[in-house]
Amino acid sequence: DQQVKQNSPSLSVQEGRISILNCDYTNSMFDYFLWYKKYPAEGPTFLISISSIKDKNEDGRFTVFLNKSAKHLSLHIVPSQPGDSAVYFCATTGAGSYQLTFGKGTKLSVIP
Amino acid sequence: SQTIHQWPATLVQPVGSPLSLECTVEGTSNPNLYWYRQAAGRGLQLLFYSVGIGQISSEVPQNLSASRPQDRQFILSSKKLLLSDSGFYLCAWSDSGNQPQHFGDGTRLSIL
Numbered sequence: 727d728q729q730v731k732q733n734s735p736s737l738s739v740q741e742g743r744i745s746i747l748n749c750d751y752t753n754s755m756f757d758y759f760l761w762y763k764k765y766p767a768e769g770p771t772f773l774i775s776i777s778s779i780k781d782k783n784e785d786g787r788f789t790v791f792l793n794k795s796a797k798h799l800s801l802h803i804v805p806s807q808p809g810d811s812a813v814y815f816c817a818t819t820g821a822g823s824y825q826l827t828f829g830k831g832t833k834l835s836v837i838p
Numbered sequence: 839s840q841t842i843h844q845w846p847a848t849l850v851q852p853v854g855s856p857l858s859l860e861c862t863v864e865g866t867s868n869p870n871l872y873w874y875r876q877a878a879g880r881g882l883q884l885l886f887y888s889v890g891i892g893q894i895s896s897e898v899p900q901n902l903s904a905s906r907p908q909d910r911q912f913i914l915s916s917k918k919l920l921l922s923d924s925g926f927y928l929c930a931w932s933d934s935g936n937q938p939q940h941f942g943d944g945t946r947l948s949i950l
Contacts (some may be wrong), residue, residue: 825897
């Protein structure tokens with residue numbers, strides 16, 4: 727049973743527009759949420775995180791939103807750039823756990 | 839800045855042969871260290887983690903073992919590889935507490 731779901735396997739966005747990547751989770755014990763970006767033949771690169779005590783965290787062009795009641799997480803990229811084209815994974819962990827649980831990823835293509 | 843090195847990038851081994859994958863971290867001290875595996879069509883699974891030299895915790899039973907002989911060195915080993923050990927192995931590090939894990943570029947292991 728998937729505890730972390732990214733329901734869109736792919737997303738295409740025009741350069742300069744907003745990219746919105748979504749993630750849903752089932753376990754209410756998860757309290758720390760992360761987004762990673764992955765290029766082919768490389769490991770995941772950490773982008774941004776948020777703890778369950780917040781509902782928004784912003785870092786430059788990247789903003790993560792957390793809706794705990796809906797168990798929903800989203801990543802906004804504004805403005806999108808061609809270099810943002812990659813696979814994006816959401817991940818989460820619960821209190822006291824070292825295990826990161828990953829979604830299956832969304833492939834973002836930013837079209838020039 | 840912190841960097842993580844993992845080698846080799848690819849490895850082809852016969853069934854029953856031994857394995858040693860090495861991971862080193864630079865630019866930090868006393869990191870938490872992790873070994874993950876991604877089997878074909880599956881998500882990332884935590885195999886081992888370590889919060890200090892000589893301290894290893896195993897998340898799943900298997901014929902793999904891990905060791906941490908130095909503060910910033912993490913080694914994944916096997917005495918006899920099985921076909922089911924094929925996969926993509928990722929090493930990661932983090933600071934203690936709720937901190938993001940940072941991944942190496944991985945080793946793709948094929949067992950023949």
